Amino acid sequence: MTTILPQRPWQGRSDQDNPERAQxxxxxxxxxxxxxxxxxxxxxxxxxxxCDIGVKRNLGRPGAAAGPEALxxxxxxxxxxxxxxxxxxxxxxxxGNVQAEGxxxxxxxxxxxxxxxxxxxxxxxxxxxxxxxxxxxxxxCGLYRALGAESRIGxxxxxxxxxxxxxxxxxxxxxxxxxxxxxxxxxxxxEKNFAYFCLGVARESNTATLFDRxxxxxxxxxxxxxxxxxxxxxxxxxxxxxxxxxxxxxxxxDMDVLPHYQAPGVSAPASRGVSLNVIEQVIxxxxxxxxxxxxxxxxxxxxxxxxxxxxxxxxxxTAAVLANRMLTELPV
Numbered sequence: 316m317t318t319i320l321p322q323r324p325w326q327g328r329s330d331q332d333n334p335e336r337a338q339x340x341x342x343x344x345x346x347x348x349x350x351x352x353x354x355x356x357x358x359x360x361x362x363x364x365x366c367d368i369g370v371k372r373n374l375g376r377p378g379a380a381a382g383p384e385a386l387x388x389x390x391x392x393x394x395x396x397x398x399x400x401x402x403x404x405x406x407x408x409x410x411g412n413v414q415a416e417g418x419x420x421x422x423x424x425x426x427x428x429x430x431x432x433x434x435x436x437x438x439x440x441x442x443x444x445x446x447x448x449x450x451x452x453x454x455x456c457g458l459y460r461a462l463g464a465e466s467r468i469g470x471x472x473x474x475x476x477x478x479x480x481x482x483x484x485x486x487x488x489x490x491x492x493x494x495x496x497x498x499x500x501x502x503x504x505x506e507k508n509f510a511y512f513c514l515g516v517a518r519e520s521n522t523a524t525l526f527d528r529x530x531x532x533x534x535x536x537x538x539x540x541x542x543x544x545x546x547x548x549x550x551x552x553x554x555x556x557x558x559x560x561x562x563x564x565x566x567x568x569d570m571d572v573l574p575h576y577q578a579p580g581v582s583a584p585a586s587r588g589v590s591l592n593v594i595e596q597v598i599x600x601x602x603x604x605x606x607x608x609x610x611x612x613x614x615x616x617x618x619x620x621x622x623x624x625x626x627x628x629x630x631x632x633t634a635a636v637l638a639n640r641m642l643t644e645l646p647v
Contacts, residue, residue: 325409327392340407340639341391347408347434358406359642360438363387364427366415367621369449369493372483375582378623382634383412383444385622389635396643407642410434413453415446420491424453431457435613439645442638445618447493447582448478451567455500458565458614466610469510469561470497471554471601473594474569475517475539475585477525479532493582493619501532512557514550514597515539515572515589539572542589551600555607563610566601568594568637570619570630577633580625591633595640602644615641 327341347360363383371377387409397405413430415423427443431454434441443454451472458468472478480494491499501509512535518526529536535557537550558564571581574588605612620634 325391338395340393340395344407347410358408358438360408360434360441362410363412363444364446364450365412366423366446368420370447370582372492373494378621379447381622382620385631386444386634389631427453428456432460435461441614443616448569448618449493450618451496452499466562469564471566472513473515473572475571479528510561539587539589554600555604558604563608564605564612565614567616578630580621580630581619
């Protein structure tokens with residue numbers, strides 16, 4: 316397992332009509348190196364996790380290891396619109412990729428945790444791009460180390476799956492997968508500090524065992540058929556109430572929460588899903604509610620983007636829309 320910088324530079328269109336007002340994301344990107352680091356709390360950051368070992372272990376469709384480059388490609392050519400007037404000098408720092416090799420998932424997750432821990436103090440918000448949802452365990456570990464065990468981290472997961480499966484038994488410890496990250500996180504932080512809100516759960520894709528576990532562990536959740544536009548006001552209140560119980564929010568998005576026609580390129584496309592409009596409004600509420608948390612929303616994540624199954628790049632484009640919102644809407 317090694318850490319590498321992106322192999323290809325960010326590319327995109329450059330317009331000559333008032334170029335200062337015609338910028339795209341590729342104009343705003345710098346590669347972070349040891350002698351070229353961002354200014355704390357001024358810029359945003361990005362780390363790729365090139366891994367689908369967890370998806371393979373979970374018997375899903377492999378290919379998410381190529382997700383970070385596919386998202387970079389789509390985001391790079393997207394128009395850049397700063398959300399506030401103070402963003403004129405803001406940059407996106409690309410910290411490169413953590414590349415998983417062989418079946419070394421646990422080593423790759425630990426390397427991702429190191430990279431996240433090191434990057435977080437340097438940026439106002441860090442986006443991790445997976446990879447399967449095994450990404451979440453590495454990302455969370457990095458945030459946990461950066462803030463310390465005394466900080467209560469609230470996890471908001473937009474996902475068709477709870478991902479609360481118990482890791483399969485291994486020779487020394489449980490073997491994790493893309494279906495186990497939040498079980499593993501609870502094992503790490505303990506019962507009292509496990510704060511988890513999952514929105515978009517597909518009843519057809521989660522066994523009764525997982526619903527029983529969620530209920531027993533006090534997990535807040537909404538099923539996908541409870542995520543219509545008519546429920547948005549209640550959802551906003553629930554997110555706000557959840558935020559008041561934690562010190563910091565961590566938002567992770569599995570692209571399979573969206574309907575199959577908006578996100579076909581995932582390990583398990585959703586038959587029903589939650590509309591993009593609702594997902595965007597939920598993201599906006601998470602960003603707003605994080606303002607009342609001591610440490611805000613320093614870490615966000617997109618997972619399960621599988622370019623090998625992505626007809627005409629639809630899923631990558633959708634992921635870029637979500638990334639754009641999370642990297643643009645920042646504390647002023």
